Amino acid sequence: MAVVLPQSANEPAPRWRDPLPGFGLTLGWTLTWLGLIVLLPLAALVIRAADLGWEGWAAILTSTRVQRALWLSFSSALLAACIATLIGGLMAWVLVRYQFPGRRLLDAMVDLPFALPTAVAGIALTALYSGNGWLGQHLEPLGITVAQTPIGIVLALVFIGLPFAVRTVQPLLETATRELEEAAATLGASRWTIIRRVVLPPLLPAMLTGFSLAFARGVGEYGSVIFIAGNIPFVSEIAPLLIVIKLEEYDYAGATGVATLMLLLSFIMLLLISLLQKRLSYAR
Amino acid sequence: MLAERRAAATHTDSALREPAWLRWTLIALVVLAMLGLIVLPLAVVMVEALAQGFLGYLKAIGDAETLAAIKLTLLVAAIAVPLNALFGIAAAWSITKYEFWGKRVLLALIDLPFAVSPVVAGLVFVLLFGAHGWFGPWLAERDVQVIFATPGIVLATVFITFPFVARELIPLMQAQGRDEEEAAVSLGANGWTLFWRVTLPNIRWALLYGVLLCNARAMGEFGAVSVVSGHIRGLTNTLPLQVEILHNEFNFAAAFAVASLLTLLALLTLVLKLWLEARHGDALGARAHRH
Numbered sequence: 341m342a343v344v345l346p347q348s349a350n351e352p353a354p355r356w357r358d359p360l361p362g363f364g365l366t367l368g369w370t371l372t373w374l375g376l377i378v379l380l381p382l383a384a385l386v387i388r389a390a391d392l393g394w395e396g397w398a399a400i401l402t403s404t405r406v407q408r409a410l411w412l413s414f415s416s417a418l419l420a421a422c423i424a425t426l427i428g429g430l431m432a433w434v435l436v437r438y439q440f441p442g443r444r445l446l447d448a449m450v451d452l453p454f455a456l457p458t459a460v461a462g463i464a465l466t467a468l469y470s471g472n473g474w475l476g477q478h479l480e481p482l483g484i485t486v487a488q489t490p491i492g493i494v495l496a497l498v499f500i501g502l503p504f505a506v507r508t509v510q511p512l513l514e515t516a517t518r519e520l521e522e523a524a525a526t527l528g529a530s531r532w533t534i535i536r537r538v539v540l541p542p543l544l545p546a547m548l549t550g551f552s553l554a555f556a557r558g559v560g561e562y563g564s565v566i567f568i569a570g571n572i573p574f575v576s577e578i579a580p581l582l583i584v585i586k587l588e589e590y591d592y593a594g595a596t597g598v599a600t601l602m603l604l605l606s607f608i609m610l611l612l613i614s615l616l617q618k619r620l621s622y623a624r
Numbered sequence: 625m626l627a628e629r630r631a632a633a634t635h636t637d638s639a640l641r642e643p644a645w646l647r648w649t650l651i652a653l654v655v656l657a658m659l660g661l662i663v664l665p666l667a668v669v670m671v672e673a674l675a676q677g678f679l680g681y682l683k684a685i686g687d688a689e690t691l692a693a694i695k696l697t698l699l700v701a702a703i704a705v706p707l708n709a710l711f712g713i714a715a716a717w718s719i720t721k722y723e724f725w726g727k728r729v730l731l732a733l734i735d736l737p738f739a740v741s742p743v744v745a746g747l748v749f750v751l752l753f754g755a756h757g758w759f760g761p762w763l764a765e766r767d768v769q770v771i772f773a774t775p776g777i778v779l780a781t782v783f784i785t786f787p788f789v790a791r792e793l794i795p796l797m798q799a800q801g802r803d804e805e806e807a808a809v810s811l812g813a814n815g816w817t818l819f820w821r822v823t824l825p826n827i828r829w830a831l832l833y834g835v836l837l838c839n840a841r842a843m844g845e846f847g848a849v850s851v852v853s854g855h856i857r858g859l860t861n862t863l864p865l866q867v868e869i870l871h872n873e874f875n876f877a878a879a880f881a882v883a884s885l886l887t888l889l890a891l892l893t894l895v896l897k898l899w900l901e902a903r904h905g906d907a908l909g910a911r912a913h914r915h
Contacts, residue, residue, distance in 0.1 A: 360721055360805055361815035367718035370730070373711045377783055378736055381748035384758060388751050427657050434654045438647055446655070448898055452662050454837070455890035455897075457844025459864040460883040463871050464665035467672055467880075474668065475660065499661050518640070525639035534639055560741025562847035563864065567871065580743035584851060587747065592756055599744040606739060 382603075389600040392593055400597035405573055406582065410601060413579040414609070416490055417558035420497030421505075425551045427498070428505025429543070435506075436513040450506045453499050458563025465496055466567040488570025493578065496564040501554025508550035509543055516542070545621050552613040559606050669887050672880035684881035692858045693866040693882070696774070700849075700862060701842040704781040709835050712789025717823070720797035721805065731794070737786040745783045746851025749776055772854030777862065780848035785838045792834035793827055796909030800826055829904040833897070840893040844886055 392400070400406055435447050453461065469476045469486040476486055486492045516539075524534045562580040569576040577585075579602050586595040642650070674681055684690065715734060719727060737745065751757050753770035763770060770776045808822045824831075846864040853860040855869065863886055870879035900908065 358722065359809045360802060361809070361818070362717060363722050366714040367722075367724070370711065370715040370718050373707075373714075374730075374733060377779070377786060378733065381745075381752055381783065382736075382740070384751045385744070385748045427654075430650060431654050431657070434650050438651055440651050442655075446658055448894060449658060449662050451894055451897065452666070452890065455840045455844075455893045457846060457864050457867075457886045457890065459846040459867045460669060460844070460886050460890075461665065463867060463879060463883060464668050467668045467876075468660075468664055474664065499665075502661060521640060522636070525636045528635065529639060531639050531642060556739050560739075560744065560847075562741065562743050562850070580741050580847065583741075583743050583747060587750065587851060590756075592751070592754075595747055596751065599741075599747050602741060602744060610739060 385596060385599060385603070388592075388596045392597060396593050397597065400594060400601070405577070406579075406594075406598055406601075408574050409577050409579040409582040409598070410605065412490060412493070412577065413559055413602070414605060416493045416578075417497055417555050417561075420494045420558050421501055421551050421555035423494070424498050424501035424505045424554045425547055428502055428550060428554075429509050429547055431502075431506050432509040432513055436510060451503050454503050458500070458561065459567075461499060461564040462496065462567035465492075465499065465564065469495065469568065487568055488572060488576055490576060492568035492570070493565050493576060496568050497554075497558040497561060500561050500564055501558050504553035504557065505547070505550040508546045508553065512543055512546050545617055548613060548617045548620065552610055552617075555613070556606060556610060559602065559609075666887065669880055669883050672876060673884040675880070676877045680877060681881050681884075684878035685885065687878070689858045689861065690863075690866055690878075690882055693861045693863045694885070696777070696861065697843050697863045699774070700777050700781050701839055703778050704785060704842045705835060705839050707782055708785050708838055709789045709831065711786070712791075712793050712834060713827075713831070715790040716793035716797045716827075719794055720800075721802050734790050735787050737783055740783075742784055742845065742847025743851055746780050746848040749779050749783070749852050753779075771852050772856065772860060774860070776852035777849050777860065780852045781842050781845055784845050784848050785842045788838035788841065789831065789834035792830045792837070792908075796827060796830045796907075799909055826907075829900060829907040830909055833900050833908055836893055836896055836900070840890065843889060 431450065435443060435450075466473070466487060468474050469479070469492060471477065471480050471485070471487060473487075479486060484491070486495060520538050521534050524538050529537070560580060562578075562584075565578055566581055569578065569581075571577050571581055579598055583595045583598050583602075586592075586598065641647075673684075676684075715730075718724075719730065750771055752759055753763060753776060754760050755764070755771070757771070760771075768775075770779070804822050804826070805818055808818050813821065843862075844864055845862075846868070849862055850865060850868070853862065853865055855861060855865060857869070861869065863882060867879050867883045867886070870876075870882060
């Protein structure tokens with residue numbers, strides 16, 4: 341027989357009340373601040389972009405200068421993220437697994453690009469790698485021109501992306517037990533096989549995270565790039581700089597268009613990377 | 625039998641470590657990369673800053689425009705960092721202590737500014753508050769200037785540094801759970817006492833860590849501030865913008881002198897960060913080492 345619960349029309353079911361105060365206040369403040377600082381401004385960009393109309397968009401999309409700048413920004417950010425992931429992975433490995441004098445100092449300095457203002461990084465790299473700089477004067481005779489070329493852009497973006505690549509992989513290496521490696525060794529696997537088949541696979545998702553962080557930061561990077569890039573249109577002019585130039589010319593439509601394209605493209609790229617990451621972690 | 629075992633042991637050893645020549649080659653490669661990317665750029669700033677002697681250095685820093693830039697940079701950070709610290713605490717409290725619908729979306733939105741170019745961050749505020757922006761005419765009527773003035777610089781800085789504190793606090797408070805707070809409430813603590821006596825002591829080091837990173841970025845931000853500042857000398861130039869202007873005028877010694885101040889700030893940030901990680905690593909939560 342079913343138990344009939346006493347019910348009364350004017351007495352609402354007792355609602356569970358959270359004993360911790362402040363939900364309304366904190367969530368309200370969070371949403372308000374997020375809305376005012378982040379969402380409203382970005383919405384303004386999207387609405388402005390929609391206002392451009394077919395003709396406005398056609399003008400932006402067919403502009404060779406815009407195409408070149410976007411291509412340069414995305415390709416150099418991708419290349420730089422790849423290089424940063426490789427060097428960063430190697431750095432994490434060396435910092436965790438090897439003992440050598442100066443290791444701790446090196447470890448501490450990895451974070452410098454996080455803390456150093458980008459404009460400072462920009463002028464320092466320029467002074468170092470330009471044709472008459474400390475290193476640049478030795479690279480020039482070898483036929484390597486860093487300043488005012490895409491090489492300089494990639495160099496600055498590697499600098500910016502490096503800490504992301506190191507710091508995502510390093511904690512995993514530190515906590516990884518060596519038992520699996522030992523088991524593989526007793527089964528007769530060579531060092532190279534162990535690195536390839538035992539050490540590397542669990543690190544891949546973290547490396548991909550580092551890659552996507554470095555890439556996301558690199559695509560939009562401005563301060564560290566503009567000094568060394570020389571900003572020659574069609575050659576070393578990145579998309580963020582093109583936005584600044586269009587703004588200085590009061591071409592708001594053009595600036596809005598390039599900014600929207602940048603946002604759209606980087607979201608697509610980040611989405612693809614996170615999908616790839618999901619597949620990688622399922623595959624294990 | 626013995627020889628066999630010895631051979632097996634040698635194999636295990638060689639399969640567990642790289643040969644010495646490879647180890648040292650890799651170390652050398654890493655040291656070389658660090659030299660070219662991090663150590664030498666630091667050295668270049670310091671050497672170039674002192675290129676005209678110590679007196680020249682002092683003169684460059686004591687310049688009226690540079691002093692104005694220092695003041696503006698400190699002012700902007702003093703407004704932007706506390707605002708984002710408050711936001712970080714509120715966001716972390718609501719997200720980690722309660723269950724509600726849409727939490728994952730909220731988390732993603734808080735991180736959104738990291739995926740936006742600084743230049744675009746500046747641009748959106750120009751589109752809102754600039755002379756041709758949505759609120760531009762309305763503001764002009766009331767004689768309020770946002771763009772090419774301090775409020776715009778503060779807004780752009782707040783946008784850029786938006787996630788810093790929240791990102792430090794959320795994982796830590798998630799791990800801490802809500803048991804202590806519930807116990808305090810059952811003992812009769814009100815919201816205010818709860819925060820000051822229970823929650824804040826639990827999160828203070830992580831809060832400081834987030835504030836430290838937030839501050840470093842706020843004082844050093846270039847792209848976003850550059851778009852909204854208008855580069856008015858002595859008025860809307862922050863330190864990084866002052867570096868740019870001096871550099872563009874080929875006044876390299878002065879540019880590097882100002883840059884050395886920002887470099888010292890970065891080094892100080894790193895030292896404090898290391899100290900926090902070494903001294904209060906447990907209180908920072910699992911994330912701390914990832915920065």
